[in-house]
Amino acid sequence: MLTTDFVPGSPCWFDLGAPDVDAAAAFYGAVFGWEAEGFGDSDFRMLKLGGRLVGGLGKLTEQGARSAWMVYFHTPDVAATTEAARRAGGSVRMAPPEEMPEGRPAQLTDPQGGQFAVWQPGTVKGLEVTDEPGAPCWAELYTTDAAAARQFYGGLFGWQTSDVPMPGGEGGYTLLTPAGLPAERMFGGLLELAPGDLPLTGGLPYWHPVFTVADCDATVAAVTAHGGSVQMGPVDALDIGRMAVCLDPAGADFVLLKPVAR
Numbered sequence: 635m636l637t638t639d640f641v642p643g644s645p646c647w648f649d650l651g652a653p654d655v656d657a658a659a660a661f662y663g664a665v666f667g668w669e670a671e672g673f674g675d676s677d678f679r680m681l682k683l684g685g686r687l688v689g690g691l692g693k694l695t696e697q698g699a700r701s702a703w704m705v706y707f708h709t710p711d712v713a714a715t716t717e718a719a720r721r722a723g724g725s726v727r728m729a730p731p732e733e734m735p736e737g738r739p740a741q742l743t744d745p746q747g748g749q750f751a752v753w754q755p756g757t758v759k760g761l762e763v764t765d766e767p768g769a770p771c772w773a774e775l776y777t778t779d780a781a782a783a784r785q786f787y788g789g790l791f792g793w794q795t796s797d798v799p800m801p802g803g804e805g806g807y808t809l810l811t812p813a814g815l816p817a818e819r820m821f822g823g824l825l826e827l828a829p830g831d832l833p834l835t836g837g838l839p840y841w842h843p844v845f846t847v848a849d850c851d852a853t854v855a856a857v858t859a860h861g862g863s864v865q866m867g868p869v870d871a872l873d874i875g876r877m878a879v880c881l882d883p884a885g886a887d888f889v890l891l892k893p894v895a896r
Contacts, residue, residue, distance in 0.1 A: 635771045636764040636821050640708040641812045643791030645773045645821055646760030647706035647753050648843045649690035651699065652884055655679060658691055658701075661882055664860045665853060666768040666845065686762035688769050689843075694884075700834065701884035704751050705773045705841040706739065707791060712754035715790065716740045722786055730754070744786050746779050748839030765846055771891060772844035773810075773822035778837070780808060780826035800825075834887060844889040850876040853890050857882075 640646045652658035655677050659670035662681065668688060670679040679691040694701055709715040712730045719742045720726055727749070728741035737756035743749050753760065765771045777783040784795050792813030797806045811820040829837030847853040850868045857880045858864065865887070867878030875893040882888070 636761070636773070637819070638759075638761055638764055640755070640760055641815065642708055642710060643793055643812045644708050644819075645705055645770075646708040646755070647689065647751075648703055648761075648770055648773075649692060649706070650701070650703050650886055651692055651694040651696070652701050652882075652886070653694050654884070655691055655693055658882065658884065661860050661862065662691075665856045665862070668768065683763055683768045687758075688761060688763055701882070701886040702749075702834075702840065703843050703886055703888060704741075704749065705843065706751040706753040706760070708760065709752045709754050712738045712740050712752055715752050716742065718790055719744075722789055724786065724790075744777075744783065744839065746777055746782060746839045747835075748775060748777060748783070748841060750841055767846050767848040769846055770843045771846040771893070772889075773841060774844060774889065775822070775824040775839060775841050776827050776832060777824055777839040778827065778829055778832070780806075780824055783824050783839070784808060834885070840887075842887050842889060844877075844891050847890045847892050850878055850890050850892040854878050854880065857890075 636645055659679055662668050669682045673680050677693050680687060681689045681691055716726055716730055723745035725743045727743055730738045730740045735756050736758040738754040739751055741751050763769045787793055794811040796809045800807055808824045809820050810822045811817060854864055854868055861883035863881045865879040868876050870876050875891050877889060877891045879889050
């Protein structure tokens with residue numbers, strides 16, 4: 635699961651691009667109890683759970699872009715990681731800016747079209763709470779080519795991977811762990827799907843967050859009561875927990891998970 639002890643290649647931040655920042659803040663506040671705080675003189679909001687950073691929320695400005703969550707991975711050198719992604723066949727949507735006190739981001743795309751970001755921390759290290767109700771616990775990639783994704787991200791971040799069968803034997807799932815760390819530090823996974831199974835992006839791969847909840851069914855009810863919808867579930871996944879795949883009112887996807895007791 636996710637931690638706040640960031641190492642190279644571990645998820646360290648999630649932020650949401652939304653067409654209506656106020657509406658998104660109200661929705662997630664109702665569903666997860668998040669507080670949205672202003673950031674400088676921009677319309678960007680820092681999202682907090684009990685006063686601790688859980689992500690960010692900003693205005694969706696890219697023409698034709700869909701509302702979506704962006705996963706950021708920790709890097710000690712954003713310029714070097716950006717160049718390595720380019721050399722490995724990825725593309726750069728936003729190059730690292732000049733030095734900023736908070737930190738330096740870059741927006742990247744993997745060779746199959748999956749969008750992600752990297753963060754070199756400054757005064758903002760990243761998430762301040764993970765793996766408890768209302769906080770992110772996992773990062774997941776739906777990709778059209780699992781082998782190619784493993785090669786690209788493994789080369790970029792040094793991730794360790796292990797494959798496990800999906801429930802019912804329908805394909806496999808790849809677990810992701812930062813370089814050199816034990817399996818207990820796995821932070822996410824990737825799943826290969828056909829382009830036709832990725833309607834949100836017109837067949838392109840995408841990352842999304844998984845949030846821990848105390849009661850999956852009750853949280854699903856809050857999602858739908860406040861204008862969101864459910865793509866799948868709630869269902870029980872053996873040895874994982876009760877989960878549901880949801881969309882917020884603007885169409886950004888996320889997953890709810892009540893983990894099994896350990």
